Amino acid sequence: MPTRTTQIAFPATAVVALVLLLLPLIILADDLQIPNDKTQLTAWFGRTIKNYKLRRATLDPELVKAEDNLKIIKVSKSGGGDFKTVTDAVNSVPEGNAGRVIIWIGGGVYEEKIKIDRTKPFVTFYGSPDHMPMLSFDGTAAKYGTVDSASLIVESHYFMMVNIIVINSSPKPDGKRKGAQAVALRISGDKAAFYNSKLIGFQDTLCDDRNRHFFKKCYIEGTVDFIFGSGKSIFLSTEVHAMGDGAMPTVITAHARNLESEDTGYSFVHCTISGTGSTTFLGRAWMDRPKVVFSHTYMSSVVNPLGWSNNLHPDRDSMVFFGEYNCLGPGANMSRRAKFTKKLDFNGAKPYISLNYIRASSWLLPPPNLSAHLLIFRVDFHDQESGCQQCPQFPIVCM
Numbered sequence: 401m402p403t404r405t406t407q408i409a410f411p412a413t414a415v416v417a418l419v420l421l422l423l424p425l426i427i428l429a430d431d432l433q434i435p436n437d438k439t440q441l442t443a444w445f446g447r448t449i450k451n452y453k454l455r456r457a458t459l460d461p462e463l464v465k466a467e468d469n470l471k472i473i474k475v476s477k478s479g480g481g482d483f484k485t486v487t488d489a490v491n492s493v494p495e496g497n498a499g500r501v502i503i504w505i506g507g508g509v510y511e512e513k514i515k516i517d518r519t520k521p522f523v524t525f526y527g528s529p530d531h532m533p534m535l536s537f538d539g540t541a542a543k544y545g546t547v548d549s550a551s552l553i554v555e556s557h558y559f560m561m562v563n564i565i566v567i568n569s570s571p572k573p574d575g576k577r578k579g580a581q582a583v584a585l586r587i588s589g590d591k592a593a594f595y596n597s598k599l600i601g602f603q604d605t606l607c608d609d610r611n612r613h614f615f616k617k618c619y620i621e622g623t624v625d626f627i628f629g630s631g632k633s634i635f636l637s638t639e640v641h642a643m644g645d646g647a648m649p650t651v652i653t654a655h656a657r658n659l660e661s662e663d664t665g666y667s668f669v670h671c672t673i674s675g676t677g678s679t680t681f682l683g684r685a686w687m688d689r690p691k692v693v694f695s696h697t698y699m700s701s702v703v704n705p706l707g708w709s710n711n712l713h714p715d716r717d718s719m720v721f722f723g724e725y726n727c728l729g730p731g732a733n734m735s736r737r738a739k740f741t742k743k744l745d746f747n748g749a750k751p752y753i754s755l756n757y758i759r760a761s762s763w764l765l766p767p768p769n770l771s772a773h774l775l776i777f778r779v780d781f782h783d784q785e786s787g788c789q790q791c792p793q794f795p796i797v798c799m
Contacts (some may be wrong), residue, residue, distance in 0.1 A: 431757040434636065436696065436726070438670045441637060445616075449766050452751040458512040460591075460762050462498070463558060469499030472770070476506040481657070486525075486535060487512050495519040502768060505564065507531030513539060518589065524768065527563040529596060534565040543578025547607050550583035559592040562767040568601040572623065575648065583607045591763040594618055601626065602643065607665070608633050612758040625654035625686065627666065634758055635668045640701050644677020646666070649704065653683035655690035665691035667719070667752040673731060674720045675702040684709040685716040693723040693744070693752040703731025725749035
């Protein structure tokens with residue numbers, strides 16, 4: 401019996417509508433590669449990482465659901481908010497939280513040791529870019545253990561931080577005091593994003609502990625191993641400031657990767673390495689198989705000509721993955737680099753200069769625009785200590 405074939409004709413208008421519907425998804429899939437030209441970053445990022453409402457079909461379903469259920473909590477030291485401390489605001493988030501909770505933090509210094517438990521996902525810390533709040537604590541490894549010394553500990557998934565300063569105010573290690581390491585931020589949760597924020601400390605400033613993270617236009621300051629851990633992260637347009645004094649070498653990264661099968665690594669793209677001294681190593685082989693790549697990065701003269709350290713373990717020379725691609729500045733001269741440094745070409749660097757490195761298309765969101773939400777509130781967050789007259793912390797919502 402002959403087979404009968406039925407053909408269905410779709411109206412041209414329906415086909416066009418379908419293409420237009422899928423176009424944002426197609427652009428996202430094709431545009432994850434970070435531009436070589438730094439001047440194109442702003443436009444590229446806005447075009448690629450759109451508001452969740454335009455990407456619902458490609459984002460994690462639980463993330464879309466959370467963004468559909470937004471709640472804003474206000475913290476003000478001087479009153480007028482929902483809470484006076486960040487800790488109280490975090491404690492108000494229920495375990496098993498399933499909606500986006502934005503904790504808007506007013507200006508000032510909050511001397512608190514803050515922890516967001518893994519049972520509280522979808523939390524955002526948000527501050528004003530003109531009056532960035534500072535979260536400060538003086539924990540040390542001697543008192544808490546290194547990773548738990550952090551002023552801010554985030555163990556939950558889908559965390560975001562925008563316009564916030566996190567500092568560990570402990571004194572600089574002198575090489576004599578035991579347990580002087582002091583972490584500012586430990587990020588352990590998956591799918592976290594940090595925008596226009598500052599992390600300040602000395603040894604072990606940022607514990608990029610595990611899972612995937614994204615840092616954009618941030619500032620990270622420290623002395624030794626001040627970006628360390630087992631995370632898989634992209635640092636984009638971020639200033640890395642090494643506080644060298646000439647007496648001891650400074651080290652930016654100590655990536656804790658031991659096995660070839662571990663899918664972890666740090667990628668720095670369009671960053672700036674600044675600081676003092678001239679003995680800063682880009683990274684050291686703290687563990688057997690660290691993976692760190694710097695691309696399109698300006699390296700000042702603070703960078704040691706060797707670039708990288710095998711941590712006095714020559715047996716690790718063949719196992720480390722310390723790469724550089726198209727970097728510039730006096731510290732980027734490759735002529736005296738350690739022999740195990742990988743000078744990458746575009747194909748070698750390509751996996752590390754793409755947002756696909758952290759599978760960003762399914763979870764990375766731009767920082768929130770709160771003006772549409774907060775205009776409906778009558779907010780009285782005057783900074784009484786500075787004599788504010790026109791709400792400089794919250795100029796959008798002053799009434």
